[in-house]
Amino acid sequence: MTQTKAADSEQLKQLVHPPISQGKLLEDNLIPKNQLISSGQNFDEKYQTIKIAQVAPPWFAVPPKDYGGTEAVISNLSEELVKQGHHVTLFASGDSQTTGKLRYYIDISLSQQKIPWTNCIEPEYHMISTFREIAHNQEKYDIIHTHLSSESDLIIFKLASQIKIPHICTIHSKFPFDKRKHNLGHGDKYYFSFAPHTPLIAISEEAKKNAIIDSKLPLNFIGIIPHGLSEYQFIQAEISPRKNLVWIGRITRDKGTKYAIEAAIKAKRKIILAGIVDTYLPESASYFYKEILPLIEEHRDYAEYIGPISNGEKVELLQKSYCFLNPIQWEEPFGLVMIEAMACGCPVISFNRGAAKELIKPGMNGYLATSVEEMVAKIALIANNINREQMVKNTWNNYSVSTMTKGYVLKYKEVINSVNW
Known part of the structure; x- marks a missing residue:
């Protein structure tokens, strides 16, 4: 396992107020879409091994110590991707573990710190810091895979829209979020306006149907991939x-x-x-x-x-x-x-x-x-x-992890290769 502290104290000061809103930082060193595949190399050869930025919410460790369905799925997927030879960088809390590369900006998962779900500062700091790092190292990644499981994750659509790396998002929770229980307002509408065509993965037919009906947003679902279990755990x-x-x-x-x-x-x-x-x-x-x-x-x-x-x-x-x-x-x-x-x-x-x-x-x-x-x-x-x-x-x-991973790899390649992304 490779585990590194993601920023020193000086970087942390800068990350508290990242100049994302200026629309300049994340435009530096962008990779034009037409340069994603070098000349003389076909798509299958180029992406036989995929470089994946796996971005997890910071609420629970990956894998979770006790509770955390989303994090268990992210762990199963990441470990199977590494096993298959893909390069995975997992952005998660510092108490996470992976056979890939771990990057983190929050030492201990927020649930372990007893931080209420209604707080947005800590999880948004995690996401902003993560995407800032990805923006500075775009050549290291072929695709970004994010996971929407709570209202604080919605900022990923704003952040991902400013980086020209293909992005795919799995919606793990019921969507839209209940505005009566969250300090959300119309955040779902506002955040999705930055990336209305983001390729989305649903985890069930029911989840996809409810999201389309209830959100009244132009959601771009490109597939349904049920969760998968890792045999070594059983x-x-x-x-x-x-x-x-x-x-x-x-x-x-x-x-x-x-x-x-x-x-x-x-x-x-x-x-x-x-x-x-x-x-x-x-x-x-x-x-x-x-x-x-x-x-x-x-x-x-x-x-x-x-x-x-x-x-x-x-x-x-x-x-x-x-x-x-x-x-x-x-x-x-x-x-x-x-x-x-x-x-x-x-x-x-x-x-x-x-x-x-x-x-x-x-x-x-x-x-x-x-x-x-x-x-x-x-x-x-x-x-x-x-x-x-x-x-x-x-x-x-x-519901095996190999079946789930096969589905995601196909969607990664589909999104990377899509001329309409």
């Missing part, structure tokens, strides 16, 4: 009798933690709950201490909270669990933990929202439900109707 699941239900995630109202507990109580089965609580956010803390914890304490025979867990602990827990409950309360664009559960031989029962209906094939890898009562009824169907061995096989066939 040992072969032992398909043996299982008893406990399981729920894993960030404990928030949107994730439906309370309904998972209620379903377990009604089904008279114990549920193990694991995940983080954003105690520095009043809404999350209130939900946990006023609604979740009292329910657990009242029904200790049926609910147990074990706190945050590592990826290894998550895999072990899923491989021992009867089924995963996912009473999601929002239009989740994917749901990485659902395919992680399936890969561990653990069927999923989810509320029918977001991408759940794309991931879950009733009777094969789980069931869909619309209420707690229906979820309880589906729990009883798991034992005699789900072939766990076949479910594991199908999951790896459809």
